[in-house]
Amino acid sequence: MTPEELLSARDRVLPDVVAGGLRVLFCGINPGLMSAATGHHFARPGNRFWPVLHRSGFTPRQLRPDEQEELLSYGLGITNVVARASARADELSAEEYREGGRLLTTKVERLRPQWLAVVGVTAYRTAFDERKARIGPQERTIGDTRIWALPNPSGLNAHWTLETMAEEYGRLRLATVSTS
Template sequence: MKTFDLSRFAYKSGVSSNYTSKYAADGELARSATATTPSTPSSSASTPPLARSHTENDAAAPKAKKRKYAYEPPETFAELSGVPDFMTHDCDLMLVGINPGRTSATLGHHFAHPSNAFYSCLYESGLTPTKLRPEQDRILPVLNYSITNLNHRPTVTQSQLSKAESRAMVPELCWKVHEYKPKLVAFVGKSIWDDVYYVFKSNSSGFDYRVDKKKKADVKRSGDCDETAGFLLQKFKIVHEDGTESLFFTLPSTSGLVATYQKDAKVRAFTRCKETLDKIKEGGIDTKDMHVVDSRKLADSYAEKLQQENKAL
């Protein structure tokens, strides 16, 4: 089994770790609704649970501040095995989370923490006919949806991943987009789009970062969870060999730890996503001015790595 050195992903010098990939499948992916096993951290010496911060005199101490998390290497959560993808080909929608949280990784289901509003947002926006439970994530392909994560390794919060680590996962996401050909890819969390955008901007034809930066600066923020906050259809697309296209939509995080917007505001963003998907299915979205991502070379680089890992097993 091949071991990768992730020391370059650490924010602080001197922090290093090993990461063992188990994502490689032994054969062609199924052509129907399929569960795939994501990469998981290698088993190493177990790390004790993270301790809560405290003061010497709790009674006299001021109100505790919200705990901040910093980068943690993969072995910190080596006991957690991650969450499988549930995918189907030629799907309408591919939902992409940031990475599995501790609860999701423990239970083996996406967005499983009780405070996460993901399944409520899907239902209240009309994307699902009923409110699903986390253990029903495997039936999303029945609705012609796929679900995956940008980064497979579990953490308590996203801040325990490094930006470089998440950006390094974009080629794998491109491979999934080429493999399953979703009409729309929806990122559940703006930070996912930030990482994908970082890779896309240098791999897209006719893209001028300076022009794009000026356009963003000219947008007057409304303060709501709307297009002005970046929750909208993005100006990039992946074109497949058969001429079909995959577009990209950014949604707010549904985690209970992210309280920037209330749930009703998040539902409105999910509703716009559904309306966008409906327009795509009806052919009502003009994509001619969108930037075409040269995603094939990104996907091929991941496929080559996958092949090498298969040989090493």
């Protein structure tokens, strides 16, 4: 992918991978340029979403971004807080996050997943005005949908290793089994 191709993906909207009644709807912050250019969520090399999903037990093998539709067969889906693509999440305004939270609430009310898993606690805090939220299950619900804030799988998130991230995602997976 050339730098020009990546730049041309700025502000594109990446379609969700969703269905009604999912076990978990994973919610990224917003698509990166690589994801928008390829049409596949978490497509940037170095993003740990796909390895973490497998290591945590959500998928029987590590899927590639171009296999994202397979998630539906496991009761999993992907959306974003903010739909438009950008090079970095810090290019998004607080108002975009808040509006994204409102739109996400409507989407969750319609799709009714068991869990909404926001991959990025800062994005969750801003989108839902939950300033003190921490990684893990949240008090807030959207209808019957429970919410879990997960660490952001971006390679830029050095606070979490692949192993510690897989452990936290695994806690969510176990919670989905106990609530099924």
